[in-house]
Amino acid sequence: MSANGLTSSQTVGPFFFPCLLREDACRSVLVLPETVGERIRIEGRVFDGDGIPVPDAMVEIWQANAHGRYNHPLDQGPAALDPSFMGFGRCGTDDDGYYWFETIKPGAVPFGDGRLQAPHICVSVFARGLLNHVVTRLYFADEPANADDPVLHYVPVDRQATLLAQRESGSESIVYRFDIVLQGEGETVFFNL
Amino acid sequence: MSNTTIGSIIRGDREVFPPYLYEAYQSTRRRAPTLPLIDVPLTLTELTGPGPVISSVSPEDADLTRNAGTGGEAIGQRIIVTGRVLDDHGRAIPNTLLEIWQANAAGRYLHKRDQWPGPLDPNFLGIGRCLTNAEGVYRFLTIRPGAYPWKNHPNAWRPAHIHFSVFGPFTLSRLVTQMYFPDDPLHALDPIMQSVPTEEARKRLIATYDHNLTEPEWALGYHWDIIVRGPNGTPFESAEVGQ
Numbered sequence: 001m002s003a004n005g006l007t008s009s010q011t012v013g014p015f016f017f018p019c020l021l022r023e024d025a026c027r028s029v030l031v032l033p034e035t036v037g038e039r040i041r042i043e044g045r046v047f048d049g050d051g052i053p054v055p056d057a058m059v060e061i062w063q064a065n066a067h068g069r070y071n072h073p074l075d076q077g078p079a080a081l082d083p084s085f086m087g088f089g090r091c092g093t094d095d096d097g098y099y100w101f102e103t104i105k106p107g108a109v110p111f112g113d114g115r116l117q118a119p120h121i122c123v124s125v126f127a128r129g130l131l132n133h134v135v136t137r138l139y140f141a142d143e144p145a146n147a148d149d150p151v152l153h154y155v156p157v158d159r160q161a162t163l164l165a166q167r168e169s170g171s172e173s174i175v176y177r178f179d180i181v182l183q184g185e186g187e188t189v190f191f192n193l
Numbered sequence: 194m195s196n197t198t199i200g201s202i203i204r205g206d207r208e209v210f211p212p213y214l215y216e217a218y219q220s221t222r223r224r225a226p227t228l229p230l231i232d233v234p235l236t237l238t239e240l241t242g243p244g245p246v247i248s249s250v251s252p253e254d255a256d257l258t259r260n261a262g263t264g265g266e267a268i269g270q271r272i273i274v275t276g277r278v279l280d281d282h283g284r285a286i287p288n289t290l291l292e293i294w295q296a297n298a299a300g301r302y303l304h305k306r307d308q309w310p311g312p313l314d315p316n317f318l319g320i321g322r323c324l325t326n327a328e329g330v331y332r333f334l335t336i337r338p339g340a341y342p343w344k345n346h347p348n349a350w351r352p353a354h355i356h357f358s359v360f361g362p363f364t365l366s367r368l369v370t371q372m373y374f375p376d377d378p379l380h381a382l383d384p385i386m387q388s389v390p391t392e393e394a395r396k397r398l399i400a401t402y403d404h405n406l407t408e409p410e411w412a413l414g415y416h417w418d419i420i421v422r423g424p425n426g427t428p429f430e431s432a433e434v435g436q
Contacts, residue, residue: 005281005420006209007397008389010371011220013356015302019294019320020358024249049223056306062242062364072241074363088243109237122238122364129220131211131388132204133369137238154233182224192204192230193239193365 009132014056016126021058021092028091030063030103032084037066037104040174042138042165045097046125049183053097057127059180061089061101061138068107068116077110105140105174111150118145118152125180134190138178141166155189162188194387202226205422209394217384219345235365242364245290245324255323257295257335259316267317269298269336271412274400277329278359280366280423285329291419292322292358293333300339300353309342334412340379352379352386359419366421373399374415 012020019025031039042061046054064070064087069079071087087106091099108116121138139146141164146152152160165176181188200214202225213225253260258267278286296302296319301311303319317336325331338353354371361367373380380386380395389395397420406414 005283005397006206006394006422007368007370007418007420008209008394009205009211009368010356010385010389010398011218012358012369013371014306015296015304016294016356016358018304018318019292019322019356022320025247025292027246049225049227052223054224060367062238064238070237070241072244074241075237077237086243086246088246090246111236112234117236117238120238124364124367126369127224129218129222129224131213131215131218131221131385133367134213134226135204135364151233151236155231159228183227187226187228189228190204190226190230192232193235 011128011131012058012126012133014128016058017092020090026091027089028101030085030087030089030101035084035104036082037085038174039102040105040176041100041102042121042176042178043098043100044178044180046093046099046127046180047097047182051184053093054127054182055093055095055097057093057097057099057125059091059093059099060124060126061103061121063087063103063121064106064109066104066107068109070109079107108145115148115150116145118143118149120149123178123180125182130182134182135193136180136188136190137163138165139163140176159189162186194384197384200225200227202228202230204230208391211388211390215384215388218388239364242362242367243360245288246360247290247322250290250322250324255321255333257317257319257321257333260321261316261318263316265316267297267336268314271334272337273332273334273406273408273412273414274355274372274417275330275332275406275414276416276418278325278331278361278419278421279329280361281420282423284423286361286421287325287327287329289325289360289362290322291325291331293355294320295335295338295355296341298336298339300341302341307341311339311341337374345384350379350382352377352383357419359421361421363423366423368419368421370419371398372417375399375402
């Protein structure tokens with residue numbers, strides 16, 4: 001019954017940009033020059049059930065550093081902290097539904113039973129019309145460790161592709177594409193967390 | 194709203210959290226996920242989360258009556274909104290970031306998409322933030338927001354409310370919600386508030402007028418605690434579950 005005391009969720013509404021995305025609250029760039037790790041750019045669009053881009057969403061990400069360590073007191077693992085990497089990102093979508101982050105590819109983090117999880121990023125989406133935010137994970141499509149990832153195995157095989165960010169070709173920098181479909185064809189897998 | 198279509202896809206406790214699809218709130222219709230959410234074990238990813246994500250929070254940020262930087266004061270009924278951020282075991286959550294935004298006293302947001310003919314207030318931005326102290330206490334000084342019209346249905350008005358964004362200690366505890374004011378006849382007419390499934394959970398979104406918080410010759414006091422999710426059970430307890 002402990003959950004009965006919880007405060008409920010309400011939509012972020014249409015008017016959050018001046019507050020949650022004011023200049024010093026945006027976090028599209030997660031890296032500093034000294035941050036350890038392989039630089040990657042993540043970009044994508046948020047779509048609604050009609051395939052129309054969502055221009056008033058906010059995407060937040062949370063990830064481990066390049067060694068596979070979260071910058072959080074509960075992660076007491078042996079991997080090294082990187083003082084120049086906090087691991088939190090926040091970006092609003094633009095008029096075409098685009099969001100982007102410049103970050104590093106996270107290392108593998110423990111699952112808790114001796115196994116490792118494949119590199120992944122926790123992704124949350126907030127928007128007008130979402131009475132509760134949605135939570136999912138971004139995995140890297142070209143990562144061999146996905147095959148043994150203990151969490152990905154909970155996702156029906158025919159829906160796993162919605163969690164795989166695809167490496168874009170033809171760019172000098174490393175770009176992964178991760179579209180988020182809130183509803184309908186290709187609906188992104190969201191977690192009951 | 195009693196006969197609105199209510200979806201079955203809900204994240205978290207069904208006695209507390211709204212469904213993604215609540216048709217009376219029209220914007221949910223094409224944005225609500227329709228496929229079942231996937232239950233997954235809690236891992237370090239969910240049991241960690243960002244700490245104070247903005248390093249430059251100043252005391253002035255919590256005073257919405259003056260933080261427009263104009264030197265002038267916002268028009269409206271001055272109010273104090275304060276309370277604690279706790280987890281569902283009653284533990285205080287210190288040093289966590291709260292961000293709030295609201296309409297002005299006339300019910301107008303300073304936003305390009307809010308164009309109804311309520312007057313703007315040059316001395317009011319309607320945004321604020323603060324960190325909880327060691328006891329989990331937050332405190333804002335602001336003005337009471339007005340109700341405002343929206344286009345969800347004919348003659349639709351949102352009850353006066355303040356939006357709150359809260360982090361808490363984990364990915365699991367992240368919460369965006371709205372605080373309402375007591376004795377507002379618009380509550381029963383508002384599909385966003387009514388999307389919360391139980392009377393008890395709706396009541397917890399309503400602040401309490403507290404005369405002990407009211408400061409003489411200055412401001413009315415409202416109390417509102419925010420209870421966020423902590424980890425349910427032992428970390429990794431479900432990690433042994435197989436495929």
